[in-house]
Amino acid sequence: MSQAILLKSFFxxxxxxxxxxxxxxxxxxxxxxxxxEFFRQCYVIGYKSLPLIGLTGFIMGLVLTMQLRPTMxxxxxxxxIPIIVAISIxxxxxxxxTALIFAGKIGSSIGAELGSMKVTxxxxxxxxxxxxxxxxxxxSRVMATTLMLPILALLSDAISLYGAYLGVNIKGDTxxxxxxxxxxxxxxxxxxxxxxxKTYFFGFAVGIIGxxxxxxxxxxxxxxxxxxxxxxxLSSILIFILDLLAVQITDLLGFN
Amino acid sequence: MKLEENITLPVIAIxxxxxxxxxxxxxxxxxxxxxxxxxxxxxxxxxxxxxVLIKCIIGLxxxxxxxxxxxxxxxxxxxxxxxxxxxxxxxxxxxxxxLYDSMTVRENLEFPLRRHWIKHNQGEVEQLVTEALNDVGLxxxxxxxxxxxxxxxxxxxxxxxxxxxxxxxxxxxxxxTGLDPxxxxxxxxxxxxxxxxxxxxALIISHDMNxxxxxxxxxxxxxxxxxxxxxxxxxxTENNDPNVKQFFE
Numbered sequence: 001m002s003q004a005i006l007l008k009s010f011f012x013x014x015x016x017x018x019x020x021x022x023x024x025x026x027x028x029x030x031x032x033x034x035x036x037e038f039f040r041q042c043y044v045i046g047y048k049s050l051p052l053i054g055l056t057g058f059i060m061g062l063v064l065t066m067q068l069r070p071t072m073x074x075x076x077x078x079x080x081i082p083i084i085v086a087i088s089i090x091x092x093x094x095x096x097x098t099a100l101i102f103a104g105k106i107g108s109s110i111g112a113e114l115g116s117m118k119v120t121x122x123x124x125x126x127x128x129x130x131x132x133x134x135x136x137x138x139x140s141r142v143m144a145t146t147l148m149l150p151i152l153a154l155l156s157d158a159i160s161l162y163g164a165y166l167g168v169n170i171k172g173d174t175x176x177x178x179x180x181x182x183x184x185x186x187x188x189x190x191x192x193x194x195x196x197x198k199t200y201f202f203g204f205a206v207g208i209i210g211x212x213x214x215x216x217x218x219x220x221x222x223x224x225x226x227x228x229x230x231x232x233x234l235s236s237i238l239i240f241i242l243d244l245l246a247v248q249i250t251d252l253l254g255f256n
Numbered sequence: 257m258k259l260e261e262n263i264t265l266p267v268i269a270i271x272x273x274x275x276x277x278x279x280x281x282x283x284x285x286x287x288x289x290x291x292x293x294x295x296x297x298x299x300x301x302x303x304x305x306x307x308v309l310i311k312c313i314i315g316l317x318x319x320x321x322x323x324x325x326x327x328x329x330x331x332x333x334x335x336x337x338x339x340x341x342x343x344x345x346x347x348x349x350x351x352x353x354x355l356y357d358s359m360t361v362r363e364n365l366e367f368p369l370r371r372h373w374i375k376h377n378q379g380e381v382e383q384l385v386t387e388a389l390n391d392v393g394l395x396x397x398x399x400x401x402x403x404x405x406x407x408x409x410x411x412x413x414x415x416x417x418x419x420x421x422x423x424x425x426x427x428x429x430x431x432x433t434g435l436d437p438x439x440x441x442x443x444x445x446x447x448x449x450x451x452x453x454x455x456x457x458a459l460i461i462s463h464d465m466n467x468x469x470x471x472x473x474x475x476x477x478x479x480x481x482x483x484x485x486x487x488x489x490x491x492x493t494e495n496n497d498p499n500v501k502q503f504f505e
Contacts, residue, residue: 113358116357117356117357120352120353120354120357121350121351121352121354122354122355122356122357124311124316124350124354125348125350125354125355125356126356126367127316128314128315128316128343128346128348129343129367129368129371129372130340130343130344130368130371130372131367131371132336
């Protein structure tokens with residue numbers, strides 16, 4: 001019986017989320033366009049996430065290289081480390097880890113911010129002040145996350161590869177030019193493009209889930225905490241599901 | 257007040273308003289008239305539907321049935337732009353103040369000026385913000401954040417934000433809730449001063465009898481979703497109906 005209730009609530013929640021996405025798409029086209037708020041959100045979501053994304057990216061590249069080294073040496077292919085690291089970072093690890101960090105930082109902040117605005121009637125106050133709160137708060141944030149995550153992922157990839165270069169040189173001796181030449185020779189259009197495109201979907205997922213959870217928050221301060229928490233959990237799961245789908249689609253389209 | 261009611265049309269006229277949430281009937285055929293320069297208090301127990309009523313009047317909730325005419329326009333029939341024009345004439349003081357946490361006091365006050373369909377230049381915006389803050393005696397807080405203010409100050413700033421568009425009607429949702437009795441009295445006095453200065457009509461939702469006694473020209477008792485009794489404070493204190501008497505004991 002309880003499983004039936006759980007299943008029912010799962011489908012209800014999925015239905016509500018899709019209705020929220022539909023509402024976003026409808027409102028997106030309708031004027032008035034909240035351009036100033038969109039740029040403000042791009043600054044908050046994109047620029048202010050850069051230090052965290054950069055730091056995690058750098059550590060990711062460095063650690064991956066250091067972890068790979070013993071195995072590569074064992075098989076006698078130490079010289080291939082830059083290639084392996086570049087392909088894994090650009091195709092998979094970079095976009096997914098960046099998206100997960102982004103979900104933790106931005107998804108939770110959007111969920112908590114909108115949740116607290118909802119329970120303190122700030123969203124209602126916005127509406128009576130002649131503002132469409134959905135456009136002002138949701139559309140601008142979702143657009144900002146969708147556009148900022150791909151840029152952050154690209155920057156994170158670059159910083160990761162720099163971390164990898166340092167990792168290679170901790171115990172080895174590879175010149176900067178050789179390292180980057182090896183990387184650019186090994187990467188193809190098919191590696192970069194699908195990975196770049198999927199980050200748009202990751203960004204959209206983080207934004208829409210954070211906004212959905214915050215905008216529909218209730219039960220006072222407890223509800224705000226739950227909104228922030230479930231925004232991170234759900235968007236992280238969604239990132240993995242979207243990643244799985246992206247791999248299948250790129251495979252079908254012959255990009256692999 | 258009776259004479260005034262007879263010779264003027266109501267600024268808010270609610271007829272047979274019904275609103276329910278699922279099987280929970282909150283308002284049932286509720287009727288109410290608010291006249292120009294009148295302070296009307298809607299009195300009711302917690303959970304009796306007072307906040308639902310006020311949210312229907314400002315268009316935040318859609319009624320299931322009935323009409324809500326504000327300045328002769330039925331709110332449920334209006335499109336977004338028409339509703340926006342009506343809202344510019346109706347101020348709403350939220351129970352929780354609803355100040356935007358991420359904005360300074362100045363930005364909070366500027367927000368409705370910049371968002372409503374009436375456009376103001378920078379000089380006018382500056383002047384209106386200063387005037388509204390002077391009205392509530394908090395001009396010195398202009399660059400502060402809401403989190404730096406006390407509960408009473410936040411209420412005053414919220415009131416200043418309500419006043420900034422020079423509304424003809426102000427809706428107060430439990431204006432003294434969460435305040436100590438002294439600050440509560442200061443807010444009530446401010447509400448009375450605003451009425452005197454700007455000639456606004458006010459619909460006040462409250463269960464604070466101090467507020468009712470000081471501010472009300474007329475009282476409507478909301479009970480089981482209906483307008484149960486109405487009259488002046490003195491009239492209702494003499495009413496022997498137990499459902500009315502319980503508020504005045």
